Amino acid sequence: EIVMTQSPATLSVSPGERATLSCRASQSVSSNLAWYQQKPGQAPRLLIYGASTRATGIPARFSGSGSGTEFTLTISSLQSEDFAVYYCQQYNNWPAFGQGTKVEIK
């Protein structure tokens, strides 16, 4: 079983600042990594797949990088609508999600 660990658990950022979220896999998942955004009371929304490919309609301020066991989601300039919980998900093996990073307003 591959375990996904996200850090930090909570990230406090001011609007307009850059946010960097990390996701680590307990073993290599190659580039089989997706990122989702979830706002309160809503279903998750796919942001990134293949570690770095933005899903349709996702703004360019969202970018993903990494391969193997270390991955990063970067939001270049946080907008008010970006404050949410972010999950990484590996799908190299049976899919597994990280525990989430909450991005909150500083």
Place this chain on the structure above:
Amino acid sequence: EVQLVQSGAEVKKPGESLKISCKGSGYSFTNYWIGWVRQMPGKGLEWMGIIYPDDSETRYSPSFQGQVTISADKSISTAYLQRSSLKASDTAMYYCARSHEYSNYVYVYWGQGTLVTVSS
């Protein structure tokens, strides 16, 4: 427009059974995998399993194998999640989601969720 519409909230007693539905529209239902994801109150996402509606091939997470049954009726473009002998710990939001063309395990379209409450 692709849509997944799930059945409404359920309140069940321990020991009862559950079957929730997920109806797809706006795309060819038989050509994409449907996955189920659990989210317990205040917690993260857990992948439960998937089904390919065309032939009903299913794959379960080891954590949920034997605990739930995923099925589909392609004639009405609907997938189902069943659980028998419910426990309080089954209280959660359950989401269905349609796979991306890229991978069976990446989910681009999601249902609105079905809240299941199990309480005596």
